[in-house]
Amino acid sequence: MSFEPRIIGFLCNWCSYTGADLAGTARMKYPPNMTSIRVMCSGRIDPGFILSSFRKGADGVLVCGCHPGDCHYVEGNYKCLRRMLLTRQLIKDFGIDPVRLRLEWVSASEGARFQEVITEFTEQIRSLGPLKLGGLVPEVERTAVHT
Amino acid sequence: MAQVHVNIDGHDIVMEEGAYVLEGARSLGIRIPTLCHYPYMTPYAACRICAVEARDGKGWTKIVTACNYPVWDGLEIHTGTPRVMNARRVNLEMLMSRSAPVPVLQQLADELGIEKPRWGTGDDTCILCGLCVRVCDEVVGAHALAFSDRGIFRKVATPFGGQSDDCILCGACAKVCPTGHIALDDINQRQVVHRDISLAPNSAISLPFRQAVPNVPRIEPEHCIHFNTGGCKVCSQVCPKDCIQYDDTEQIEEIEVGAVILATGFDSFDPSVMKQYGYGRYPNVVTAEQFEMMNNAAGPTGGRILLENGEEPRAIGIVHCVGSRDQNHHKYCSRVCCMYAFKFSHLVKEKTKAEVYQFYIDIRSYGKGYEEFYQRILDEDVNIIRGRGAEVVPASYRRTEEGQLLVRCEDTLIGKFREVPVDMVILCTALEARADAKEVARKFNISTGADGWFIEAHPKLGPVSTTTDGVYLAGACQSPKDIPDTVSQGGAAASHVLKLLCLGEILLDAAFAEIREENCSGCRICNGLCPYNAIDFIAEKKVSKVNAAMCKACGTCVAACPTGAIVGKHFTDEQIYAQIEGILT
């Protein structure tokens, strides 16, 4: 059986999630490897989520937000952009190929683009093969308050 | 100005010093005939018909012209002495000797008792009163007319006697001409400059639309003579209430509102990019919008369907889907064109004897009564040709006498290539999103689709609302729509707004961020991050606090909080971690 990558997608509620919705209602086909997690804004995405995803066995993480300037919350996507650049540095240090973390801008009307991004990213991860961590990524420390 | 006492034909009158005799006489109801005098213009005193006798009561006497003689204290004016009457008569007879027997002179001749002018009559309909020159100069400010030559050869002329670009075709000269010497022949002939027909109002002063609020006329600076030349101002002179304000400018007012309905409409596709249809190149290729204006009884042709040369067309071609359903332009169907094209056919049939040819891809006549109208059009002997209009070429290309233009297409029903001779082509141009739609969308924090139409919150569940609370859509800014659909959507948007207003309060989303005071270090990182300024720092407690009513739940602060003190409700870290875990195990 061939390798089927497991991909986590963090989609912002207003653009990318709606775009995914559009792709769906438009019956566009794309690989089923990505599972999406809806957040209100790409600015909500804590780097911890990404580290956690890799640690838990994701082969790739896709972060989608609104196009620059189009953020529903004015500039959440810019904050996301800054964090993702840093996170990519960080995962490199952990020995994870930074291409496994991808940031894409997909707007609500870009169902076709969403389809394209997913297909292409899935193929890319597939060609990279499974992520072998060997326990290098530490468990994100949960603060006590979250109990 | 000082007040002076003047006596006109035995009547005492108090006037302002420097005012003209004519004003005084007219206010007393004393008639002094004039030919070159007109209100709103400075007196010219060229016709000398308004001659009166001025006296000072001490023996001094002089013939003066009433229209421009300034009054002074003690002035006596006699308007009917034999010397005055003789001067008027001889002058009028001399004028008649050059002029054609125009009514204005005939009337005056009757008034002065001239039965047969001594030196006969001439044939010039211009009496050289100069009203046209002055109205163009002083009032309109276009300076497109002047007197040329001198003495008996004097005449009114345009620069170099030709058509002048200075002329703004306002028609003021023709309006003031007392003899009809200036006719708007030329302007009438050029009345239908098809490519200049637009939806803009014909008059510079108009109501923006019937139900405008406030319901008062406004000046369109683009068409107003005053704003173009600095002259005119006739409206302010005739307005009895002094309502005209020229220095009123556009003002930006900030109004606080709780909800906004976007109803910014659509733009019409510019067909000149589709070179094959020759729009802008052949004078009789017009857009649907221009044809609509031509049909308007208050439009440039008075509702008549005319070619640019002023003749009635013998055949008209209507090309559907110009810019719509086209891979190169807009893929979507503009929805309204088929039906208005039928309406055009009907109007043409009603007003002219022209043949009508419709070139269509598919007829889309859904909706109540639409299909029946289509049938009626078919019964009216309109030629419906299935085949997209491929090209419009001048008829000279085929040396045919039948029409001025040829519409070429492939008639897919008979499977033949056809060239249809017509005199006029109407292009059913696509509806497209406003050029500034993206900008507007950004302002209201909503999205536009690939074609530029505003995106509704949900195509089925929220076709009126948008992703921004309190912003609603109505009409063709959302997608091409006909009038009934637009009215429905407008009503729906209004009721959404009313719902908000009637409630008096807003139901907030349950999702918002919250700071656990005990975990907050008071670092204030979150304060600056919040795009809505919803986080305040409470100095005495040295902690930050989220104002739940202002928070939109984006979660940026949640992700940024170094101590994890902020909880994004419904999107808590735990929930997301759980989702990750759930997905990956």
Next chain:
Amino acid sequence: MSDMRFTSAADVDEYRRKLIRQRNDDKTIIALCAGTGCLACGCEAVSEAFREALAGSNLEREVELKRTGCHGFCERGPLAVIQPQGVFYQKLKPADAKLIVEQTIKGGQLVKRLLYRDPQTKETIVHEKDIPFYKKQMRLIFGKNGFMDPTAINDYIALGGYSAVVKALRMKPEDIIKEITLSGLRGRGGGGYPTGRKWASCRKAKGTPKYIICNADEGDPGAFMDRSLLEGNPHSVVEGMIIGAYAIGCSEGFVYVRNEYPLAVKNLVHAIKTARECGLLGQNILGTGFNFDIDISRGGGAFVCGESTALMASLEGKTGEPRAKYIHTVEAGLWDKPSCLNNVETWANVPIIIEMNATKYAEIGTSGSKGTKVFALTGKVNNTGLVEVPMGITLREILYDIGGGVRGKKRFKAVQTGGPSGGTLIVETGERGIHDSMVAHGDLREDEEAVNLLDLPVDFDELTKDGSMMVSGGMIVMDEDSCMVDVARYFLTFLKEESCGKCLPCREGIRRMLEILTRISDGEGAMEDLAELEEMSQVLIDTSLCQLGGSAPNPILSTIRYFRQEYKAHILDKRCPAGVCKALVSHAITEKCTGCRSCAKPCPTAAIIGESKGLHHIIQEKCIQCGACYQICKHDAIVRVKRGDGDAVQARAAGLWKGKPKAEPVAVA
């Protein structure tokens, strides 16, 4: 010269003293008139010949050849005056230059042939000042012309020029106006409005800036006073304007001059330029803080632009058309600002008044009219040219003493003054026909004697009293060969061309009146036409917008007034007494013919036949009455007779002709 710049009044006086010191009073100067009249007669070639002659004799250093402005005696041009002796040579040809240099300058001998010979006394006159033409003149304004090169400011300053400016700038503006008022100077353009009063109201008028304007749009046929002044002494006008500007309180002046006066424009431009370079125009004139400059505006030559409001419209760049003057131009003139307009001659009088002071100036002339007046004497008079005479002189003196009387043996008929606009006729009222006409016109009772305008002093008020006008100064003398209907027609034709056409009476009235006059001179008139002419004339006078139309009927009214019998002859007898109106005249050759054949040559239709030394004959059918033969015949053999009588006269001549005329001239019908 260009390095010279006056920064104070003292500088000017100092410079003048220096010029006078340097001047050698014994130096021989050939003052060659280079006015337009002399230029037209070939002065350019004469000037060149003088230059060559002087060069040939190596006299260039010792003798100065000075091209001066107009000397006035245009009849005798080209002319030159050898200074300091004042020898007057006239009608020079290029070849004469060498002769003069050789004989007069080198040899101290007179060239008799070139001296002026009085046509009446046959006396030869050597000096310019002794010539009768100059004797009765008083050349206040034109006096400097003969002594200076108009393009040399040094000449002007040396002759006392710009001393008036120096004096005026030390006075208070009000005092200057008082001085002008006291001098009694009145506008020389025609109206005779007191200049001082005009200046005072302009100074008082509200509104800034104010403008002064020099009207140099001299348009009357035959008048060239202003032209000669601008050509010959432009600085005097500039100086007058500087003083006027200072007195009125304005800093911008305009000279409106017609472009048909190229030399005037050239000299004036040069004068203004040099005055500016010298600091006499521009900013801070002579260190007084007073600023003034002059612009020249060149008119297209429309006659109506001599009218002040039309002139101002033209200056503003608009069509030169007049407007109503119910509000005076001193209050709202150029660009609706207070504007003071005076003509060239008036401005030129200003420095003279300031220099000689008002009381002294006021001694010249009569009680109401002071100073001198320049006339352009033209027409059928012996001495044509420019004459400057003191006010109070009679027209008879101008005509006979200065002008030398009517040319040839013809009889004086009338003198027309002031050109077509405002022009009137001045006649010998004592003559029978004129007396009858005036009686018929209602001017006189049968037994009354009219005041003869010829004997009245030239004076604004005196002439106006008797229905004439002083007017601008054109003076056209007419003899018995002038037909008065034709004269009226000539002026009306001119005015028809020049009417701007703005107001109805002028535009249409002149045309209709001209039609009637043409009808009369074609022998198709009726006596009612005269009444109609008079009625229309009154309407034109009453209702015309400006004086062009208002005075257009004057030629008609004054010819009808004095020469009603001539109109009657045209209308009733179908006869033109002066033989001018072609439709009413026939030419015929009498027995006085010598057979010289000189008349046959100019005949354009070859209508004259005859053997050499035989009696000539005009073929009546071919004759077009052009009058060429009449003008050329030295034997008075050609006569003008009533239309159709030509052959009868010639038949009788054939009977009387005896080869060579011996008999007394036969009277013709």
